[in-house]
Amino acid sequence: DAEITQSPRHKITETGRQVTLACHQTWNHNNMFWYRQDLGHGLRLIHYSYGVQDTNKREVSDGYSVSRSNTEDLPLTLESAASSQTSVYFCASSDRETQYFGPGTRLLVL
């Protein structure tokens, strides 16, 4: 069955370190997204991509970057982790009608 996976599922890192969260989908969807989820804010979109070599920022994208070199993967990089980036991160991919979410990565920045 097609699926979307994220790794690692849990990560503890220190302020200032670079961290990369992986996202892999096997649906061959062109659209992929990264959200963060925090209490009181729900899910907020960080970056999205509509295809290989296409990436787009949103308002909360400071300190994050993505690259899309193939259809299946959209890794999210925190260039220099900050305590404010402690959150649960969800990756999603979509066809025209439905976004399918991964299980999430819990990131703690100390």
Added chain:
Amino acid sequence: QKEVEQDPGPLSVPEGAIVSLNCTYSNSAFQYFMWYRQYSRKGPELLMYTYSSGNKEDGRFTAQVDKSSKYISLFIRDSQPSDSATYLCAMSGRAAGNKLTFGGGTRVLVKP
């Protein structure tokens, strides 16, 4: 002010009751309206989506959209303990599979 407002709850109901959830929004460009269910420590999963105004029914679930009032609702009939979860409304201006703006989520507890 957030683009999409949703009461965080928790909303506690007895088993068999009707659960009523709603969201308000400010962006008139939203055309696609979704409801996602999220169990604890899991990713959200799509329950229903509606295009523009109107009602949509799927089993025990009914979604309503009133674009004139910028108000959407989800009703769950004959609620079960397995319906206990956080329910998130989401909206998009282009397509349900496009980038989404979410409400903060309402936590629902259905007590046996």
